[in-house]
Amino acid sequence: MIFFDSRPSDSNDYVQVIGRLDNQRVTKWIRTDYLKVPDNFYKYKVFVPAANGSGELGETLSTPLIGRTELFISIGSFDTELEAQNLLKYVKTKFARGMLGVLKVTQHNPPAKWAKVPLEDFTEHSDVYWSVPIGKIDEQLYRKYGFNQKQIDFFEEKVQEMK
Structure with a gap:
């Protein structure tokens, strides 16, 4: 080659x-x-480091541009860039990273650790408005999944903001 x-x-x-x-x-x-x-080769995907952080609840996920890792995992496989951008916003929410923290207790980030993160619709037909700031997306997700104020306060306090 x-x-x-x-x-x-x-x-x-x-x-x-x-x-x-x-x-x-x-x-x-x-x-x-x-x-x-593979079949999804020409699709849009989001990549996250295969290992990052310490496993502490709510820590930010490093991005490939600033992360120091040789291995990545892809999440999602989309026909449009908009859907991939919406997934990226979801990964940045306190809601998704807090749910990830339920199972992620080490630096390793394999697909099985994402099992408690609900799968969302990232198309324009979603019940979540993805075009708003990430904090507003969090508010929608807390409502959608029936979080009470104590749960919301926990996520807002313990999960670091990610830009």
């Missing part, structure tokens, strides 16, 4: 691959006809 440092200007189709080389993050280009891709 041949990797290119910049996208070649020939008539072939290419995909950009982001990885690590000599402990540095690099981007390379590879021809798509060299790849056997």
Whole structure:
């Protein structure tokens, strides 16, 4: 397989691959006809570090841009960028990260630790208005899931804000 440092200007189709080389993050280009891709390869996804933090309830999740990790997990697989953006907003809510904290007690972030985080509809047909600020999304989620004031106060106090 041949990797290119910049996208070649020939008539072939290419995909950009982001990885690590000599402990540095690099981007390379590879021809798509060299790849056997999974069904969701051309879908929009959100990536989070496979390990991050200490497992403390409500800690913020680091983003790939500032996180120091070599492994990521993808969450979601969407036809539109809007749906992926809405999922990203959901991951940033105190509600979702508080629910994640129910099972995440170490730095490891495998899919099983997300089992208590309710699955939402991220389309324009959702019962959650995703176009509002994250704090307002939290308010909608607390109402939707019947949180009482004591539960809301706990999440608001213990879960750190994430921008």
